[in-house]
Amino acid sequence: MSRLVAEKLALVTGAGSGIGREVCRVLAREGANVIAADQNIKTVQETVATLEGAEHIALNINVGDRNSVETAFKDVVKQFSKPPTIIVNSAGVARANFLTKLSDSDFDDVINVNLKGTFLIMQIAVKAMIEANTTKDSSIINISSIIGTRGNIGQSNYSASKAGVIAMTKSASLEFGQFGIRVNTVLPGFIETPMTAIVPDKVKEMFMKRIPLQRFGKPQEIAEVIVFLASNRSSYINGTSIEITGGLN
Template sequence: MSILRAGKLALVTGAGSGIGREVCRVLAREGANVVAADQNITTAQETVAFLEGTEHIALHINVEDRNSVKTAFKDVVKQYLKPPTIIVNSAGIVRKMFLMKPDDSNFDDVINVNLKGTFLVTQIAVNMLMEGNANTNSSIINISSIAANGRYVGYSTYNASKAGVIAMTKSASLELGQFGIRVNAVLPGFIDTPMISHISEEAREMHINNIPLQRFGKPEEVAEVIVFLASDRSSYINGASIEVTGGLI
């Protein structure tokens, strides 16, 4: 039995790979119509190609750019005649850079994608929901990270961007709950996705030794939590930050 209401429309950013792609798969499995949005339209199309059902589309989106986000949402409404009531902000990048080394370009990239991008998608989605009288029982899920606790050396900007997502999620939940829009965050730990493919075998072993479950997580293990938060089964969860880390703190 599906945990989503029939005909639910979901938009997922960062849908071309990793957690975003897996979220699309689980949403489609549960009967949602999925908009797989990504800056790389080719990978978004690849995601759509293996989803269950036929009412799915791939969409180009640059989450850093307000006009791109607006255009994407207008295209969705034009296609489906309604705005998406499930929004998953999964677009994200990670860059290693030490605090003492000046690197404005990388700083801007990380903040603009991870934090500003989440803000723009959320803001424009909410405005569309309100204009379309579709706000009741809507759900926004933001992807933060266990790195938001700031314990990883060399990732101060990434850590800060993900901590900002948590703070913004909490504030948004207070602001939007009265309109029937829930906003929650998921904090993955080390998940086996392309984002951590650069980690050496030595580093992988070190991190695994620090995880109580003694392994990296799978994208589907994060996706199942996200889809739960998108469903009515989580109807009284609002403003929460849920860790999916195998016990890593």
């Protein structure tokens, strides 16, 4: 059976853990060369060590910093003689607190990584694709969150950043469609990752009651949908958001 993204070059941010790491694994399994990017180089090197196939690299990147992103893309184009045509924006942070107690720095950090980081990666990636004439059949997948549509207590900054990702994805899909670049977003629900490991048991129980499948999701269950969106199997899906929540209500 042919592999979904054979010979494609994919860049995944936030690839050092959780959903990002799993996306790298599934992309590699389906034939892509993977650039695993994260601000923690040690954890992405660990990710790369677990991938099938040979042509994968670990890359240090700070998504909220334009210079860091531009340098990373220059290095990738130099090494592979082409830009990546699959982009997965998985880098994300959470700084939970009640709105009245939320500090400016916790607000800014979350917006800077989750929203501005997604913007910078998209902008610089698409410029590189246009320059290299590799836009046809390219795919960008942004990771939002179901919290971006529902809100959540203690997560006004996170929910705002993830709502922003949904809106920005729609706008980007309108601008990039003419080049043959599709842009979609996935909205995970409660997934077992390092980010959710710190959630108090009481809150977990509250969420569990609202999930018809009566379990939390696994990173691979998000990754499989992302790789489908990266492949030509989803060639007419553009500008949309896919909820992956177990039916969370």
